[in-house]
Amino acid sequence: MPLFIHEAAKWLGTTPRAIRFYEEKGLLAPSKSPDNGYRFYNADDLKQLRFIIALRELGLPISAVRDLIGEADAFLGSDSNHATTGSGNRVLGKLDEARQSIYRDWTRLSQALKALDTVMAGWFEKQQPTLDELEEAAGHVRESAALLESWRDRWDYDLLASNYREQAVLHALYPVVSERLYEIVHETILEWIDPQTGERGLDLGAGTGRLTAKLAGSGAALAAVEQSAEMLCMLRGQLSHVEAKQGNLLALPFQEAVFHFASCAFAFHCLDERQQQLAIKEIDRILLPEGRICLAGAVFSEEANEEDTGFSVAAPGYPIDTRKLVAFLESQGYEAFVPELAPSLWIVFARKKSA
Incomplete structure (x- = not known):
């Protein structure tokens, strides 16, 4: 039975003013009585309103809700039960x-x-x-x-992920990092982190999840953070047992210190020195006492340019000064040092001191 606006508002736990606002923004178009022009809301209108209200209460702006209005049936389930993975992924994004x-x-x-x-x-x-x-x-x-708010994806990893799929990160690093060097970094991080069954670990800048999978194979419970929506979608599709969240190193999407270790491969060069320090503070915030950090990547020359690397001038990223990283980690209460690695690679390992 159709409801008038005050009845619909009461049933949905909202206000007539809010419903009118959604209509003004083009999110809803209820029928009107030909006799008096009163709005009335049928079952489909009410379901769409439920969808709108839920998204708004979850913090989505009106522009995002408008983008998702066409997905309401697929997301909530319709009579024809035609919910689709594509629709679900758009809502999840x-x-x-x-x-x-x-x-x-x-x-x-x-x-x-x-x-x-x-x-x-x-x-x-x-x-x-x-x-x-x-x-x-x-x-x-x-x-x-x-x-x-200073971090920007100058490399457009969403586009790289769409074009190169699982090879997106390697393509972004080419020709500085080969497949062999890429694997060396992952294996070295795995060796130094030494994840144990029963531990919780976090892989930062996880990309499509190649290092995440290696760390999870140890028996530790893994979470992953990746800023690229496209890469995150691929990671979730391949590693459904991993808690994967969108975010970047400057604002990690976890509130409490619950992790025994954190790793980061080939992502720290995306940050300048001040951002690197903020990222370390964020990692420290979510690590338990005696938690371990392992950061690693490629050595980029400040003189690198498009002619000799294939990159645009901005693309390789910021040079990493491991001495400064170690000094800053020590200032934050860590024992830190630089293990030996190939000359074209860098690595820093640190252990948080007991509280």
Whole structure:
């Protein structure tokens, strides 16, 4: 039986104003009574409203909801039961984007909360904070927020994944990294991390999951973080037992310290020095005491250019200074060192000190 707008709002736990807003944005087009022009909502309208309300409450912006309106039947299940993998993936992709945005906001708010606590602690200690102290704390929050938003995918890994599938990362690294060097890095990380059954591990910048699969083969429970939606989709398709989330190294999508180890292969060069330090702080945030970190990749020359590497000038990434990485890790409470590896590769291993 069709419902009028106030009845529909009450049944769905929303407001008539919200329903009218969704109509104004083109998300819904209910029928109207020819006699008085009142809106009424049939079963399909109500199902679409359920879909809209759920997506909005999960944090999706109106633009993302509009993109997914055509998927409502397939996602929720229809009478003809024609839910499709493609539709599910599109919805999942938008949820991934919303989750990543919420985590960025959560990270910013967490940093603001820490800064505010510092100011208040100073107030209680000295009874009167200074304007300089307030401005300094606000400046740290502002700089942290800008740094959090500073990362950009200059390599377009979504396009690379669409074109080259499982070879996308190797194609991005060609000709600096060969298949053999690629495998050497993965095997070396596996050796140093030494994952154990019963441990929880995190693979960062996981790509299509080649290193993730090796680490998971040890019996450890693996999670993976990848910023490329296309690569993440491939990883999920191949490693359904892995907890895979969209995100980047500057805002890891986990709230608590639950991991025994974290690995990162061929992704740290995508970050400049300040971003690398923020990434290490993020990794530290989700690692348990005595947790292990292993970072590795290729040695890029600052003079590398398109003529001698095949890359555009921006493509190879930022040179990695392992001495600075070790020094920063030690400043954060780690025992860190640089194991031996091939001259064209770099690796840093670190263990978090007990609390």
